[in-house]
Amino acid sequence: MESPPADTAPQTPALTYRAPTEEDHARVLAVLDRWWDGLGGDDGARQRAGLLPRLFFQHFTDTSVVVERDGHLVAFLIGFLSQSRPEEAYIHFVxxxxxxxxxxxxxxxxxRFFDTVRAHGRTIVRAITSETNTGSRAFHARMGFTEAEQSFPGYDGPGTTRVTFVRELEP
Ligand SMILES: CC(C)(COP(=O)(O)OP(=O)(O)OC[C@H]1O[C@@H](n2cnc3c(N)ncnc32)[C@H](O)[C@@H]1OP(=O)(O)O)[C@@H](O)C(=O)NCCC(=O)NCCS
Known part of the structure; x- marks a missing residue:
């Protein structure tokens, strides 16, 4: 089949990647429940919103990213270099x-995060997710993480069972 002429072919707007700004804080909060498909009900929603205070959009922007398509937010990653563990970096939220x-x-x-933190000499990346987030567990496995703890009750206080992930970066 012939392709349509270039000027009538459907155009998919390109993705743009950039560091977050403070203005992105509210935009990210606004999509959490839909993007997480209401995981964990009201309690899950409260926990997610509480995990993304404005400070991440002020003090962790060099190692974080937002992705837009046609001006709309389509993805984000909040991560940072560990201040206390010089070999480590941490992915907080994606x-x-x-x-x-x-x-x-x-x-x-x-x-992209692995490349960024490797350039800062980091060789270990850590992340966590909730025990019930099977999609996130499968994704992290595909991204080369192992589950250091498969079920850590009370990880962030009562009622918060987490899975902890770790991945070594090749030099
Ligand atoms: C988890 C998430 C970030 C993955 O993003 P994505 O763009 O769909 O992932 P990709 O397409 O890059 O997938 C990378 C690999 O992981 C696998 N994967 C991703 N999501 C998966 C899922 N839900 N179940 C099984 N495998 C999955 C893909 O099949 C792919 O494997 P491949 O390399 O063999 O093709 C996305 O599903 C999401 O935003 N989920 C809701 C929020 C969330 O749970 N965040 C993580 C916890 S903080």
């Missing part, structure tokens, strides 16, 4: 618009 799941965007954000 989300991709459900409309784009399974197209490699989450993996691209992780690979």
């Amino acid at each position: 989300g991709v618009d459900p409309a784009l799941h399974g197209h490699g965007l989450g993996g691209e954000l992780y690979r």
